[in-house]
Amino acid sequence: MSTAPPLDPAPSAAPAPMPVPGRLRATGYAAAQVVLFVPAALLVVLWVVGGVLMVVWVGALLLALAVPATRAFADLHRRMAARVLEAPLPAPYAPLDGLGPLARLRTVARDPMTWRDLGWLLMSLTAGFVLSLLVVLLLVSVVTWWVWWYAAGPLMRLRSSLDRAFLSPGTTERLEQRVQQLTETRAELVDHSAAELRRLERDLHDGAQARLVALSMSLGMADSMFASDPAAARRLVSDARQTTTAALGELRSVVRGIHPPVLADRGLAGAVEALALDMALPVEVHAQLLGRPPAPVESAVYFAVAECLANTGKHADARHAWVRLGHADGMLRAEVGDDGHGGADPAAGTGLTGVGRRLAAFDGTMMVSSPVGGPTVVVLEVPCALSWPRTTPSSGPG
Known part of the structure; x- marks a missing residue:
């Protein structure tokens, strides 16, 4: 249950701006992003050259270097964006463990996040770079430092929001992941249900069914012996009663395994x-x-x-x-x-x-x-x- 705030005659204040340590940390991220402009540009060049040279084996080698480098570079920016936005930003790449070279290449090419990373690189070199550079310039400029005081937080949140928009899966990707998860879950459920049915069949066959067969044989033998040997027939009926009790116990055990x-x-x-x-x-x-x-x-x-x-x-x-x-x-x-x-x-x-x-x-x-x-x-x-x-x-x- 939420509690009401205390009465205050003064008008409600606007949300407090980012504190000084938060501004300085965000500006530090901005400075790092400005410095990382050069490796971002090199990655774009690597992708372009590798794509052009795919007709020969050199292009494949260049792309084999570009993919992990781009993902590591994007993960670094994910961590910075997550700290600025105070929200987790995981890396939703398709798994590559246990795949051969050709299978890895196909998986990377079909992974939508690969192409979102490329789009993010272009954004980082243009609008992202401008936003980060503006935050740094506002701090170092004597004339506009007071603008930095109010603008550093919103500008870095805008930059981080752009990073999140590119580096997080879109609606289509999330739906595809959900469909894949549901498909795997359904397959596992079908396998589990089949295993449960086999277990029940085994328990009934080896337990209650075997005892009921023995019960039928005992009663048949007792019926044939009543005239010639009543005492032996009574013993067989007594054994049959015990077999019935054991069979009922095993049936109850099977039922408890289904729904206690x-x-x-x-x-x-x-x-x-x-x-x-x-x-x-x-x-x-x-x-x-x-x-x-x-x-x-x-x-x-x-x-x-x-x-x-x-x-x-x-x-x-x-x-x-x-x-x-x-x-x-x-x-x-x-x-x-x-x-x-x-x-x-x-x-x-x-x-x-x-x-x-x-x-x-x-x-x-x-x-x-x-x-x-x-x-x-x-x-x-x-x-x-x-x-x-x-x-x-x-x-x-x-």
Whole structure:
């Protein structure tokens, strides 16, 4: 909840200008950009000559030098723009790791950011250079230093905004990245669903189905023995009853693997508390959920937390663990941590990769912090809205 500002008879003041350290730092960036005019011009020449000479192998070598040099040069300006604008400005280039020379060349040529970098170089040599030079001249000029006092901040923010406009992905690039992400997520979800179906089929075939077959055989033998050996038939019926109990237990286990009844009855917080009680080490659960997430999200987060706690019990050698659940700003957040020896690696086959894939189907993310020596903290976040707690069938008639 926001609070009202104190009453003040004076009229509201305009936003405060950039403080002196901020002006000086921004002017320092401007001076650096003026000095970097020369390497920017050299990069443009390198691109032009390399493009012209692409008919021979020399052009390919020149472009092989120009691409990484331009990206490093652009990253330097991204960092300066991010500090002036006080906002992160990542480098959204297509990954090149593991690609051969020809594949790298095709990827670079198809990457829209390659051509945005070239456009930014031209802007940097023209309008960008003029803005940066103007900031420096206003400072060193005795006559106009007071203009620098008021203009340095806005001019550098304008220059940094131009850098951001060129060095950030446009709407088309963002949509393409989103489509690519959704395509990968869908493929992973299909693979995960197929693996889950195979697991259920295996569990039913090796467990309940085998026991039901044995039950049918026992009952058939008992039916044929009732007339000749009633005592043996009764023993077979008793064995069949035990087989029925075991089969029902295995069926319940399979059902719990699909959607645990405790999750449907008690919600995410109650189900996680039940998980904590089954752990061999003490697990503290802190939950602040004023409603329930959608059932698919609730199930995905539950199984993700269960996998993390299982890893803690198997690999962490921990004495204490904790789970924190909360929801804020449209984001369901679960944190699972322990005081074990650390060193958890999602790529090491500990189940964390599957957790990440399960959450990615809902645009969720997983972050792992596990330095050697501990502690290990896994943060799970899924965007969703909460609904009011639902009345479950076990609660009685509504």
